[in-house]
Each structure stands twice: as C-alpha cells, then as structure tokens.
Amino acid sequence: MASEPVPMLEMKGISKWFPGVQALSSVDFRMHAGEVHALMGQNGAGKSTLVKVLTGVHPPDSGGIFLEGKEIRPTSPQDAQKLGISTVYQEVNLCPNLSVAENVSIGRHGSSLFVNWKEMRRKAEALLGDLNIHIDVTAPLSSYSLAIQQMVAIARSLGAQAKILILDEPTSSLAEDEVKMLFTVIRRLKAQGMPILFITHFINQVFEISDRITVLRNGHRVGEFPVVELSRMELIKKMVGREIAEEAGGRAERAAPPSLGGTPFLKVRGLGRKGTVQGIDLEVTAGQAVGVAGLLGSGRTETAQLLFGIEKADQGSIEIEGRPVKLASPLDAILHGVGFCPEDRKSEGVVSELSIRENIILALQSKRGVFHTLSKARQEEIARSYIDLLGIKAADLEVPIAKLSGGNQQKALLARWLATDPRMLILDEPTRGIDVAAKLEIMAQVMSLCDKGMAVVFISAEIHEVIRYSDLIVVMRDRKKVAEIPFGDANEQAVIQAIAGAES
C-alpha cells in the first residue's frame, strides 16, 4: 500500500472495563477521510462500547482518541458532537412531533432569543437537498417514514458541521428500497470526503457499501481489512472465531416437506381488516414452514397481527384444525396453540425488569390462567431446560432480562413461546439485530421443531432467509397476498419479481 495520509480519526489502545467484563482491551481503530468503514463483531464483541467511548458516553480506562491528529477527550455525546463526531442511531432519537426543520436545527439556535423560522426552513431544505431529499420541512417528523427520519437525522449531523458520521444499525428497520436510498446518500457523503462509520448486522450490506472493515471479537481487535481482500465466509469466521456452516439448517438440508394431505392446522379465507390487509388466503399444515416475504408496509406484520388476535379481523374466516375460531385477543390465539415472536423485541417482547425465569414462563402462565400458578420450582425447571436447549448465556435465572445481549433476549423470547408447547409459531423478523451465531442457533431450533410437527410462519425482510427456510413462500405486496411460491421453485429472482410486481 502507498504511504497513507494521516487518518481523520485514530483511536489508540482503547481499554474499557465494566464490572465483570473487559469490554475493550487495547483496541486500535482508525478512519480516513472519504471512506465507509464498517465495524463488525457479534453481540458483546465491543462495538457499542467502542462507539460509546468515541461519542463520550463512556470515558476510556486507557488509550487516546485523535481527531485530525489532535487528541480529544469527549465527555458527553453533546461534547462529541461539538467536536465533530455525530451519531445517527437505529432508533432515531429526534422529536417526532416537531417539524422536520425544527428537528434539523434543534439545540443550535445559538444565543439568539428569537427563532428565525424562515431561515430555519431554508437551511433544513438546503441540508436535505444536499442529500437529494426534497420534502416539506414544515410537516411533523412523524409524518415521514423511518428512512426519511434517518435522512433528517443525517442532515442534522451535517448541519452540526460533522467531521465524522457514525451510523449505528441504520438499516435495521428499513425496507430494501429504503436501504438503497440510504446508500445513495452514504455514497454522496463519501464522495464529499466524509468518513462514515457503519455498524450493522447485515453482512451483505457491509460488502455493498463499505471500503474497509474492522472486526472486533470479545473486546479485542481481530484486524482491519479492505473489503476487496475479504470474502463473506472469511469475515464471518473472523467475527465468530470458529468455523460455522453459514447455510446450515436450510430447507434443502432438512427432511422432505411433509405431505400436505389432511386438514391443515390453519386455514384462512379472505381474511382482512379495514385499513390493513385484504383478502388473505392461507393454509399452514403441521410441520410446514411458510415464509412471508414482502417490503415493509406490504402487510407482512399486519397479517401476523390478525393471525395472533392482536388486531381483530373484520372480514374473512380463520379455521384452526378444521374448526372456525374467532381470535379477539392474543390470549385466544395462545389457547388455540399459536405462539408469536413479535418484530420489535424491545417494545413488544421483553419485559425488561422481570427476570429471565419470569420472562420465559410468562406466556405459559397466561395460558394456564392466574390461579393455576406454576410453582417456583417448576418455573425454574422450565426456564433452565430452555436455557440449556437454546444455549442462552446468563449468569442465573433471576437476572433481569434487560441485562442479556440482544441475541440471548431473542432466545429467551423463543423459549417463552416454546414453553407453551405451540402447534404453530409465528416469527416476525426473529433474526433482526442479533448476531450471526445466535441467528443460526435460533433458526436451527425452530426448524427442528418444525420437523417434529410444529407449523411455522416465518416473516422476514431478508429474502434469502425466507427462501432458505420455507416450504412455501407467500409474497405480499400492497397489503395483499400476490403469490405463493413452493420451495422447489423459489429463488431470489422469482421472489423479488413477485415482490416488485408486474410494473417493474
């Protein structure tokens, strides 16, 4: 390599210790102007901690941070932002009820007592215009999609004279077209010389957008690699530190699909609800995995909500094992043997301050009712058996679930449903935001239960995952079911075509 210029950002020998954990041990990290640098590692590898040290949330125990060659010591995120280090988080932390323009300039009015609204609007439009986003900046932020909200957050960073932009899991909640839009913006910023730190779990995206990858594992830096010198498999090996079969547990490796004769477990005809989805027909047989593909907003999640009684259907019928049923609440669905891992683990899944044990037995206890209490010993036995089965890493059963990593939380939620002994399990984005190893373990477990006769409805934005695991792929578009593709005919091209529809 030719002599390299002085890096825009350099972190040298950063160590950080938390009680019980050495989160970072002497980690080096650097970024050059105009590069997209991906920070990769499993949950618990130290990515978040490194970013938090950089953004002033945690002071490092040792080591130094140099921005444009000068040592800096950010003491808070605000301080870091003043120094030119701006972060856009997965969950956009702006004010949804304020206008876009206000969000772009909030906290930067300077010392002037009055707000120059016109100037504020003009500035916001200009900053967003730079990103090729042309929207009404006087509308409240909440009226725009999450993707646009992220653009607004990025524009806000640019307005704050950012020297470095950190994107923390920016694509986790975006649909594929929105990811494309974000990447266009990233490329534009990169061309302007902005160094961008990109943190994600999506390996495909890393290879699509980044120039260089730094891999962390267990708080150590494994190395820094130019993207062109690394293959997918090599990257995963470096992250995991061991050989894993990336494509394990897929449909192709499993036993032959069950014969689809007899009464299906679930039979849905013309199911719909005003304002959400219309005319859904669906059949799921015991031992069958049905994948649901579609863009964000295509009605994937809404369908699952009707099937689990979260929203009440106002059209069509649902039959479970040949008997018509009304699902008026999640409890109804649970009593009929249905389980549901929701999309948003944090707000719809975990009950953060309750222990792992309590989180695991919650659905089973609801199924039994308030007064058929499971004894503490029985609860512990159940929790322990699933902790072993799913390989949940936890100090003990009474630790609040919030203390677990994302992957382990997701496993505990899976345990919550498996404990109810479900006949059918609906998984809405079960692998979002968790690391590769946990993802594979979860899917392997679900698929082995599927082989034993559990019906699975698997919703995912990642098309290759849907294809890999499903016997049958249901494609949704514009809140309707538009295609059914059996496993044998499924390939990425076919599914994408069905998602995109005839017009493209």
Add this chain to the structure above:
Amino acid sequence: MTPPESDPEEVSTSPAPLAAQAPERAESRLDGLRRLTRMRMFWPLAILALVLLFNLIFNPHFFSVTIRDDHLYGALIDILNRASSMMIIAMGLTLVIATHGIDISVGAVVAISGAAAAALIGGELVLSGGTGMTDVTQAPLPLVIAGALGLSLIFGMWNGALVAFFGMQPIIATLILLVMGRGVAQLITNGQIITIYYSPYYIIGNGFFLGLPFSLYIVAVVAAVLLLLTRKTALGLFIEAIGINPTASRLAGVRARTIIFSAYAVCGLCAGIAGLIVSSNVKSADGNNAGLLFELDAILAVVLGGTPLTGGKFTLVGSMIGALIIQSLTTTIYSVGVPPQVTLVVKAVVVFVVSILQSERMRNLVGLKDRRRGTR
C-alpha cells in the same frame, strides 16, 4: 491453637485453605453488605429505624409501653393504630401504581365509605339512664359494613372501568372521583356531619383485641389476603409485567384489562376499609374532611416503601412500612414539641431528605443500566 500431633496430614493441609478463605470471607461480607443495601426492604426499613433512633435519643418516653385495662398503651401502639388506615390504603394503591397507574381518589372513597356506614347506622342519639347512651342502629352491623364496602368497591370498579375499558389516563379518571366523591359523601350525609352513637361500631377503629388495637388485625387480614393473591398466584407477576411493558404482556397473553380493572377495584375496596376505621375512630362521618389529602400520604407511603411510580416491581410490605414511616414522623414531630403551625414544614423537610436518600439509590440503578448497555 496447636494442631493434634497424631494427625500430621491434617496439619499440612489445613493452613492453605484457611489462608485462602480469609480474604474471600472479607469480600463476601462486603458483598453481603452491598447485597443488603440493594434489597428492596433495606432503605424503607433503614429510614424507619432512623426515625425511631431519633426518638430513642431525644424522646425516651416514646418507647414506653404500659398495660392498662389489659390493653397496651404507648406512642408505638398509637402509631400502629393511627397508621392502620394508611397502611391499608397504601397496599391497595400499590397494586394500582404497579400497573403504571395512579388513584388519587382514595381520600374521597374514605369519606364515601364512612358516610355510607354512618348513614346506615342512622346517627340517632337515644339517651338512657345509666351510661347515657343506648346503642341504636337502623341496620345490623354486618349490613353496615357490607354496604359501605360494597359502595367503595363499586367506586373502585368505576375507576377501573374508566382506565381499563375506556382508556382514560389514570390521573384524570381518578380525578373525576376525587372531585365527585366528596359530593357523593355529602349527598349521603345530607351535608351534615353524622355522629355515630353505636358503640359496637367503635371497635373497628378504637377497640382492642388481645391487648392490641383491633385495626391492626384488619391490617393483618388485608395484608395476608393481598400477599396471598399476588405472591401465591400469578397475579403479582402479571401486574408487574403490565406495569413494565403493557404491549409485551398483552402479546404474551396476559389479560391486561381485567387485571388493571381489578387493581382499581381492590384499591377502592381498601380505601373503603380504611374509611370504616377512620369513621369508627372519630365516631362520626364528615363528608367534607374525612380522608382529606389521604391520597398524597398514600402515594408517599408507596414510594417510600420502594415501589416506583413508573410501575412494575412492587412491594406491599414496603408500602406498609412507608405508611409507618409517615405516621411515626408525624407523631415524632408532635411529641418533640414542634409548634403545630410548622409541623408541615418539618415533615416536608424530612420527606425531602428521605427522597434524596432514595434517589441516590436510583442513581445507582441508573449506573447499573449504563453498565448493562455498555457490555452489550
């Protein structure tokens, strides 16, 4: 000290583990202390102990308990008796607060319950020869109690329905009853203060049983029932789950609405029981003033007891201790001779100090959370 000569093996092996154990033990003692301060009950009990310690030093009479007419008398007994109504209210309110709700109508329900009981008794003074008073009641005592409690339960259910089924914000829903309740109480008493001339009713708030105030037995029964309900069934788990994350709880099949509704109903019932004790204690029902500002003391008791206002993990025993703290504080302030006009200021200052003590604990909790995020 010298090991027995006969067993050389033991001599050679024993020192090593001993040496290894010593620092470990010191560490575990420190650990134990840390664990102790993290226990839910630690801070409420410590505060209560502090108030009592203050009395031990400045007010030695405080701890004297004498036996008169087979009854125990003294400041401590007095505190227990006076705190009984607040302990019961605080327990009911704890369940509501644990669901991430609030009930500011408990004071009004106290007034309604007392008014209903007094109205059912009738308030007629019939003079007679010897003692000067004959016990007369329009309704038999069980009916009086059932009537007052039934009415309180209905008002609790009203609150619960507004919150759980109509989706009203708890503070607004119960504000309605806070405003309306005193009117209802006065409607029942015809705007008068009804004096109760029926001595069997006095037992509830003034009587003694086996040397102890009768009201304490009521507290014990309420506490036992609520503890059994919440800890021996899954109710406590469900209440906490709802308080922490209502969406996730619903998705896990918890009947959130039914449980929230029940919590308000029980809270109303508890306030009703307290209303009986209060009206019995003062032998009258005053629709305007009975239970006035009780809601504030009750909220304070719950929070002092260690149940956060944000809901979730709750402790009934803690709330009882919280009520005891408030009552001992009040009694202490009176007994050390603080002028009555400034007692509220002194009380506020102490509550302020106590809150700071507790918020340090909150800061520790926040610290824990940060660490948790950091290790991800």
